[in-house]
Amino acid sequence: MLIGLIAFWGTHRAAAQQTQQRCGIEQKMALLRSQNPAFYFKQKLFQTEITRQLEAERNTKTQRQQTQNAREILEIPVVVHVITDSDLRTLGGVNNSNISDAQVRAQIRILNEDFANATNTRGFNLNGIDTKIRFKLATTDPNQNPTTGIVRVRTTRTSFDPFNDAVALAQLSGWSTERYLNIWVCRFNSQSILGVGQYPVGTTIKGLETETGDAITDGIAVDFRYFGQGPDIRSRLYKYGRTTTHEIGHWFGLLHTWGDEFCGSDYCADTPACEYPNNTNDTTCVDVFSTCNGGTSTRNMTENYMDYTPDRCMNRFTGDQTDRMWKVLELSPRREKLVKYLRNLNIPKTTALTIEVSNNPVSGSEFDLKVQFNADFQDFTIYIFNQSGKLCYTQSIKNSPSSLTTVPAGALPAGAYFLKVTTPSEAATVRLMVLK
Numbered sequence: 001m002l003i004g005l006i007a008f009w010g011t012h013r014a015a016a017q018q019t020q021q022r023c024g025i026e027q028k029m030a031l032l033r034s035q036n037p038a039f040y041f042k043q044k045l046f047q048t049e050i051t052r053q054l055e056a057e058r059n060t061k062t063q064r065q066q067t068q069n070a071r072e073i074l075e076i077p078v079v080v081h082v083i084t085d086s087d088l089r090t091l092g093g094v095n096n097s098n099i100s101d102a103q104v105r106a107q108i109r110i111l112n113e114d115f116a117n118a119t120n121t122r123g124f125n126l127n128g129i130d131t132k133i134r135f136k137l138a139t140t141d142p143n144q145n146p147t148t149g150i151v152r153v154r155t156t157r158t159s160f161d162p163f164n165d166a167v168a169l170a171q172l173s174g175w176s177t178e179r180y181l182n183i184w185v186c187r188f189n190s191q192s193i194l195g196v197g198q199y200p201v202g203t204t205i206k207g208l209e210t211e212t213g214d215a216i217t218d219g220i221a222v223d224f225r226y227f228g229q230g231p232d233i234r235s236r237l238y239k240y241g242r243t244t245t246h247e248i249g250h251w252f253g254l255l256h257t258w259g260d261e262f263c264g265s266d267y268c269a270d271t272p273a274c275e276y277p278n279n280t281n282d283t284t285c286v287d288v289f290s291t292c293n294g295g296t297s298t299r300n301m302t303e304n305y306m307d308y309t310p311d312r313c314m315n316r317f318t319g320d321q322t323d324r325m326w327k328v329l330e331l332s333p334r335r336e337k338l339v340k341y342l343r344n345l346n347i348p349k350t351t352a353l354t355i356e357v358s359n360n361p362v363s364g365s366e367f368d369l370k371v372q373f374n375a376d377f378q379d380f381t382i383y384i385f386n387q388s389g390k391l392c393y394t395q396s397i398k399n400s401p402s403s404l405t406t407v408p409a410g411a412l413p414a415g416a417y418f419l420k421v422t423t424p425s426e427a428a429t430v431r432l433m434v435l436k
């Protein structure tokens with residue numbers, strides 16, 4: 001397999017000189033494989049773990065449909081870091097890496113059209129799926145101050161390398177990758193690579209959670225000439241913002257439709273195996289066929305966002321891709337934290353640990369406990385003791401923001417209790433009355 005991959009690389013590097021290439025993640029992973037093989041293989045293991053869990057859950061087609069229908073819209077706050085060597089006062093214009101606000105906002109609109117499979121947009125496909133994932137420019141910064149979600153930073157560097165400069169970009173400007181999707185827009189030094197993403201990591205694979213350096217770069221980087229849509233974008237093939245859609249697909253753990261190998265797997269049964277990426281210089285969207293399954297010729301899903309076809313040819317995520325994205329939101333610690341944070345957006349941090357029981361005295365089978373503290377995320381434990389000091393209930397919560405937790409009370413006899421919450425550095429107790 002190793003030899004096969006290298007051979008594959010050889011042929012496709014040559015091809016990339018003639019044609020622009022949507023994305024650099026394949027080269028980035030090849031670099032990672034040589035520099036940190038253990039981490040590379042753990043990322044591969046995460047993909048098989050996602051598959052294993054999905055297969056265990058996916059009993060029938062109907063159940064799967066029900067799961068998809070039951071998902072609530074998840075709107076992810078996005079920060080766009082515009083990294084430029086231009087005067088910050090001059091926005092937009094052809095070849096100005098300090099792109100206009102309108103170009104950024106067009107990109108967010110396109111993301112929402114694509115991820116929603118929105119009718120009457122370029123992101124609609126009759127067989128496409130609404131992923132229920134949406135994006136919006138962040139409205140508060142990491143210090144709770146209002147923001148446009150667009151951060152502009154001027155640097156003396158004229159360009160960045162798509163494979164080796166992720167840390168340099170993150171150091172120029174970067175927000176918590178546990179609370180925002182970070183997008184860096186800059187000029188790449190290679191005209192052939194349009195964008196590059198970073199795969200999520202998963203704690204179920206021992207070792208992945210402790211990888212250093214990975215957190216600050218967790219986002220995507222896109223060359224400003226292919227980001228968004230508008231009069232300043234002159235690319236013939238890549239002018240509808242699909243590079244960003246594609247790279248965010250990687251951020252959610254999706255692979256290329258050819259699995260980065262000849263007839264490789266992307267772990268999705270509903271994207272037919274294909275021999276190669278469908279890179280082309282032709283703006284027309286033509287059918288391409290592969291014979292990965294013996295002699296039978298199957299049409300490549302060239303309309304899939306995870307292919308390399310021109311922007312106007314792409315308009316589809318599949319059901320399997322959507323299920324994998326949502327599974328990553330569960331299994332990858334930074335994505336999971338982001339979801340928890342979004343679900344508790346209305347519960348701000350406090351300077352000291354504060355706890356509050358809703359409807360105390362409690363008369364129902366459960367109650368809500370609001371826990372607030374001065375950390376973005378931390379572990380905490382809930383204890384309920386009776387009057388004699390006997391422990392009646394305990395629950396440990398991992399990696400949580402300030403949040404609301406539902407606590408079951410049905411098993412508690414009527415009476416007075418003490419509810420205690422401990423964090424790694426603080427403790428707080430309230431009296432709890434249970435009525436029956």
Ligand SMILES: [Zn+2]
Binds near residue numbers: 247256
């Ligand atoms: Zn890619």
